[in-house]
Amino acid sequence: MDFAPPKYAQVMRAIQERIESGEYAPGDMLPSETQLVRELGVGRTTVVRALQTLAMQGWIEREHGRGSFVKGRPQSAADRVRPSLMTAEQGESAGAVVEAGRIPAPRHVARLLGVAEGTPVIARKRLARNADVVSAVETVWIPLEHALGTDLDKPEPLRRGIRQHLQAVKHLRFDHITERVSARTPTQEEAELLGSSNPVLGVLATVHDPAGNVLMVVSLALPGSLHELEDVFKVS
Amino acid sequence: MDFAPPKYAQVMRAIQERIESGEYAPGDMLPSETQLVRELGVGRTTVVRALQTLAMQGWIEREHGRGSFVKGRPQSAADRVRPSLMTAEQGESAGAVVEAGRIPAPRHVARLLGVAEGTPVIARKRLARNADVVSAVETVWIPLEHALGTDLDKPEPLRRGIRQHLQAVKHLRFDHITERVSARTPTQEEAELLGSSNPVLGVLATVHDPAGNVLMVVSLALPGSLHELEDVFKVS
DNA sequence: GATCACAACTCGTCCGCACAAGTGGATGAG
DNA sequence: CTCATCCACTTGTGCGGACGAGTTGTGATC
Numbered sequence: 001m002d003f004a005p006p007k008y009a010q011v012m013r014a015i016q017e018r019i020e021s022g023e024y025a026p027g028d029m030l031p032s033e034t035q036l037v038r039e040l041g042v043g044r045t046t047v048v049r050a051l052q053t054l055a056m057q058g059w060i061e062r063e064h065g066r067g068s069f070v071k072g073r074p075q076s077a078a079d080r081v082r083p084s085l086m087t088a089e090q091g092e093s094a095g096a097v098v099e100a101g102r103i104p105a106p107r108h109v110a111r112l113l114g115v116a117e118g119t120p121v122i123a124r125k126r127l128a129r130n131a132d133v134v135s136a137v138e139t140v141w142i143p144l145e146h147a148l149g150t151d152l153d154k155p156e157p158l159r160r161g162i163r164q165h166l167q168a169v170k171h172l173r174f175d176h177i178t179e180r181v182s183a184r185t186p187t188q189e190e191a192e193l194l195g196s197s198n199p200v201l202g203v204l205a206t207v208h209d210p211a212g213n214v215l216m217v218v219s220l221a222l223p224g225s226l227h228e229l230e231d232v233f234k235v236s
Numbered sequence: 237m238d239f240a241p242p243k244y245a246q247v248m249r250a251i252q253e254r255i256e257s258g259e260y261a262p263g264d265m266l267p268s269e270t271q272l273v274r275e276l277g278v279g280r281t282t283v284v285r286a287l288q289t290l291a292m293q294g295w296i297e298r299e300h301g302r303g304s305f306v307k308g309r310p311q312s313a314a315d316r317v318r319p320s321l322m323t324a325e326q327g328e329s330a331g332a333v334v335e336a337g338r339i340p341a342p343r344h345v346a347r348l349l350g351v352a353e354g355t356p357v358i359a360r361k362r363l364a365r366n367a368d369v370v371s372a373v374e375t376v377w378i379p380l381e382h383a384l385g386t387d388l389d390k391p392e393p394l395r396r397g398i399r400q401h402l403q404a405v406k407h408l409r410f411d412h413i414t415e416r417v418s419a420r421t422p423t424q425e426e427a428e429l430l431g432s433s434n435p436v437l438g439v440l441a442t443v444h445d446p447a448g449n450v451l452m453v454v455s456l457a458l459p460g461s462l463h464e465l466e467d468v469f470k471v472s
Numbered sequence: 473g474a475t476c477a478c479a480a481c482t483c484g485t486c487c488g489c490a491c492a493a494g495t496g497g498a499t500g501a502g
Numbered sequence: 503c504t505c506a507t508c509c510a511c512t513t514g515t516g517c518g519g520a521c522g523a524g525t526t527g528t529g530a531t532c
Contacts, residue, residue, distance in 0.1 A: 182464045201418065268482060270482090477528100486520080490516080496510090498507105
């Protein structure tokens with residue numbers, strides 16, 4: 001079964017698309033709430049909720065008694081691409097999983113997980129493909145206790161992302177992620193999978209639950225020629 | 237005249253105070269919406285709006301069908317280190333400046349500055365040292381119009397950072413910065429300056445004024461073995 | 473005892489309506 | 503012309519009701 005997104009989200013998307021397409025340019029006044037009600041066939045409650053959410057996200061500005069005005073696509077630190085979160089969130093397609101099973105934890109992973117080096121953990125390694133080119137090698141390391149009873153140690157592709165799977169099966173909740181990015185030469189194995197030994201962006205991330213415990217470690221190798229991490233931020 | 241804050245804000249404050257006082261402890265379930273409606277004498281619309289806003293701000297968590305649960309006072313994510321901003325902010329020490337003067341803009345810089353390739357611009361290249369090791373090659377590209385009258389084209393070290401210098405002399409204000417990070421092999425020149433041709437983090441940043449005009453471009457080569465960019469962020 | 477259906481609760485969304493309050497142009501008195 | 507007033511518009515807030523959907527306990531049934 002598939003679900004239609006809620007109406008207020010549909011209204012938001014409709015307006016966002018008109019802003020991105022240039023139909024509503026920055027500075028323009030949006031149609032009034034009552035106009036949108038008539039045009040979109042929804043209640044004013046719904047329109048107001050959509051507009052207020054857009055205002056909170058920085059797309060528009062609302063002035064009491066005057067109208068709503070376009071500001072443009074919001075640039076916030078929040079919409080930065082977080083490669084580790086993408087990895088945890090995306091489902092898997094056929095053939096993506098290279099390896100999934102129990103492995104002694106290497107030192108750098110053991111330290112981040114807070115276990116002794118060599119402790120058996122579940123490692124799940126997969127390939128991200130982009131137009132038939134391998135665009136990333138993703139390895140997820142999970143302590144046995146958290147992987148127990150999940151499908152993470154099975155080579156079959158997951159239909160939902162790892163985060164949703166862990167939440168549904170084990171009620172584990174992600175709270176925050178610490179991500180460290182560096183540049184390095186790919187390991188032998190990564191070079192073979194990527195078909196190149198050019199420099200890669202190495203991302204090493206720890207995923208924490210609300211109590212601060214480390215749920216898992218994500219390690220990524222992103223070929224420098226294919227990936228750029230973009231970030232826009234205000235100067236104080 | 238003084239105004240009473242809107243009711244939904246009063247409801248928010250009431251719940252925040254109960255969380256801060258410990259009456260509602262983290263993990264506790266809040267009273268249900270209908271209970272709060274009776275207790276506070278407001279409509280459910282108002283209670284729902286207050287609770288949804290608190291959830292967006294991270295005070296509580298709402299689970300469909302189960303209830304609302306206390307998370308605690310929200311904490312904003314730690315600020316990330318912005319290498320390009322550091323570069324623009326720091327002063328220079330003796331011998332740091334490798335080169336400063338007029339150069340035809342290379343293609344990738346010209347595109348970011350919005351000028352034709354080969355247009356003369358000011359390039360200022362310097363080295364960051366850390367315990368006598370060259371830890372970064374920093375190049376700043378500035379259109380002639382912005383560099384005119386400044387000391388940016390002179391090889392003498394600046395006592396203040398580039399940002400303060402531009403603001404004091406030319407009244408230019410930084411508003412936001414777009415930063416793109418990738419992994420690459422250092423150029424011939426960078427490799428010589430760094431004394432190594434190991435992979436580097438390549439940072440390419442454009443600095444914008446409040447109107448969105450590009451004030452300058454910053455290009456950094458950070459050896460992967462010496463630099464890690466760390467970032468902590470909340471998961472939705 | 474295990475299983476299933478159901479009721480009673482939760483939050484999620486949506487509607488129509490109402491009134492307050494801010495803005496700006498039209499209108500008419502002076 | 504100047505100014506106050508009014509009116510038509512805008513958004514802000516609030517209410518009650520309705521229905522959907524997820525969760526959990528309870529009790530009947532097998």
